Amino acid sequence: MLTTTFYNGLEWIDVYKDNSVYRRNERNILSLDIINKYKLNDVVFFDIECTGFNKDIDKIFSISIGKFNDGVFEASVYFNAYDEEKLLREVYSSFNRDNICTFNGMALDIPFLNARFEKYNINKLSYTKHYDFYRMLCPYVKVLGSKGKSLKNFEMLIGISRKDNIDGKECRDKYFEYIKYNASKYIDEIVQHNLEDVLNLPKLFNIVSYISANNLKRDDSILNSQQQYVKRLLNIRKLNGNIVESSVVSQKDARKLIYELKRKNTDLDSINSIITDIKNREKLYK
Structure with missing residues (x-):
């Protein structure tokens, strides 16, 4: 009872x-x-x-x-x-x-x-x-x-x-x-x-x-120089470079993307995984 x-x-x-x-x-x-x-x-x-x-x-x-x-x-x-x-x-x-x-x-x-x-x-x-x-x-x-x-x-x-x-x-x-x-x-x-x-x-x-x-940017938000460089590398690969304009993108995200995009044998799955993670993170705030 x-x-x-x-x-x-x-x-x-x-x-x-x-x-x-x-x-x-x-x-x-x-x-x-x-x-x-x-x-x-x-x-x-x-x-x-x-x-x-x-x-x-x-x-x-x-x-x-x-x-x-x-x-x-x-x-x-x-x-x-x-x-x-x-x-x-x-x-x-x-x-x-x-x-x-x-x-x-x-x-x-x-x-x-x-x-x-x-x-x-x-x-x-x-x-x-x-x-x-x-x-x-x-x-x-x-x-x-x-x-x-x-x-x-x-x-x-x-x-x-x-x-x-x-x-x-x-x-x-x-x-x-x-x-x-x-x-x-x-x-x-x-x-x-x-x-x-x-x-x-x-x-x-x-x-x-x-x-x-207020579209606040992270304390570790991607640097302008990183943003332009990553956009250029993504566009070369015919990938949408606008993703790095998101306010949730960090400097660490940028470094990971740069590393993957500059590899001799580019792993598109790894790149898409980083981009998907950014998109999912962005959705949490909206």
């Missing part, structure tokens, strides 16, 4: 022993224009908390999931201190939308989740588009005036003030304290941290929209 209590405005639903779900709904956290522009009704926002960074040894103990439904953002935190498999099986059905959104998920959340899913013979995540705000916003730190590259740094840019005051490492420490002392106050801090991570993710689309509307 499900039992319901309330914690700091969160509905706390005990699903079964040692596996709890905390839920909170928020209205008007983002304009309908932005929700519709980026088709956020098709996006699952999520964040994981784990005991370390070794996906083969460490385990996940908390996962926050957020989704838009009729303009309301529904956030849930799934917590299980002892049984990772139950936690993962409980949360798996929540990944039921075409696209996903994370902060540094390409480097941590996705490979870690998939490794743990594989351990328990659960299918890996399947998705079409991934909005990874770490990769999308960090190239614009200077032009945006951010003090750093952390999630909290970008939240501060748009006036977000958190209730929780711990970081990812401290969250792990709280987990081990909970295991040691079995004190519910540590769960409270873990849940609040994991919840705010996912509650604030959609709001960062305000920054993405600002970058797009």
Whole structure:
């Protein structure tokens, strides 16, 4: 039987022993224009908390999931201190939308989740588009005036003030304290941290929209000299050189293209792969 209590405005639903779900709904956290522009009704926002960074040894103990439904953002935190498999099986059905959104998920959340899913013979995540705000916003730190590259740094840019005051490492420490002392106050801090991570993710689309509307260039944007040179090399190969005029093209992109285009035996597949990556990156902001 499900039992319901309330914690700091969160509905706390005990699903079964040692596996709890905390839920909170928020209205008007983002304009309908932005929700519709980026088709956020098709996006699952999520964040994981784990005991370390070794996906083969460490385990996940908390996962926050957020989704838009009729303009309301529904956030849930799934917590299980002892049984990772139950936690993962409980949360798996929540990944039921075409696209996903994370902060540094390409480097941590996705490979870690998939490794743990594989351990328990659960299918890996399947998705079409991934909005990874770490990769999308960090190239614009200077032009945006951010003090750093952390999630909290970008939240501060748009006036977000958190209730929780711990970081990812401290969250792990709280987990081990909970295991040691079995004190519910540590769960409270873990849940609040994991919840705010996912509650604030959609709001960062305000920054993405600002970058797009103002056609901001990356801090490491392609140099004019590189741009002209790459365009000339692409045109020689009868490829569209206009791609390097995009504001998302970096100096690294230019160096990779120059290397491939100047090779004696040009690999068109490699060139097209770089161009496709630029186009896909560009689509994320529009």
